Amino acid sequence: MKESHSRLVLVGEPLATVEEFFPGDGTFEKDGVIYSTRVGKISVDKNRRALEVVELKPLLAPKPGFKIIGSVTGFSSHYASVKIFYMNGNRLSYEYSGLIGKESFGRSYPRFRTGSLRNYVRENDIVYGEIMSTVNVNLLDLSAKEYGVVKAYCSNCGSPLVLFKKYLTCPSCKTRENRKLSVFYDEPVEKLVARV
Ligand SMILES: [Zn+2]
Known part of the structure; x- marks a missing residue:
């Protein structure tokens, strides 16, 4: 089960410790602390105890085929x-x-x-x-x-x-x-x- 948080986090922002969560997508770990690598929202996978940062929906830009x-x-x-x-x-x-x-x-x-x-x-x-x-x-x-x-x-x-x-x-x-x-x-x- 994934739980999303609405608060926006920034690149390099400390989010939690490795005692609490595993560092997931959009994060890195340094000296036991999990940091964000992107601007986005925190999502926690409770089963895996993993924390990830999900990218915000990017602005719609024209692409071939649209x-x-x-x-x-x-x-x-x-x-x-x-x-x-x-x-x-x-x-x-x-x-x-x-x-x-x-x-x-x-x-x-x-x-x-x-x-x-x-x-x-x-x-x-x-x-x-x-x-x-x-x-x-x-x-x-x-x-x-x-x-x-x-x-x-x-x-x-x-x-x-x-x-x-x-x-x-x-x-x-x-x-x-x-x-x-x-x-x-x-x-x-x-x-x-x-x-x-
Ligand atoms: Zn006419």
Whole structure:
């Protein structure tokens, strides 16, 4: 049976003596005293009489394979930037940004080769995707059929676009637009979040 203590301990903090406990993970023993080697919380295994220091849950950092939801905030010459607000099941309270480039569309890219990146995504679009690489920047993968734009707005009048006979159409001004759509296009964000 393990018993956790809520008090935070610091590196090098003396915790107990070897007469009381065996030094477990996250501790070391010197001259009969057990010290902590990490910042964390004390956990005591009563059966083994072992004391360990359990690391605090680290801040969620972007990793390849993590699923994300974000909105497209702008364009540079070859990339669109995305403000990520949901990652791997967590609503983010701090901001991460990602980039969408032609490499984000993988093998589906040749289908869209003509025209600019704005044929795939546009400002204010909500996208669902996966982190592809975190080297230098968080590059997003939108190539799978689940991934892509899940909500788009008319670039002419700002109304939400609807799928009408496979075409993304503005119900107000009848403009037709192109995007790399997710099969979950128009799914409510709450429902989509459950997939992230
Ligand atoms: Zn419109």
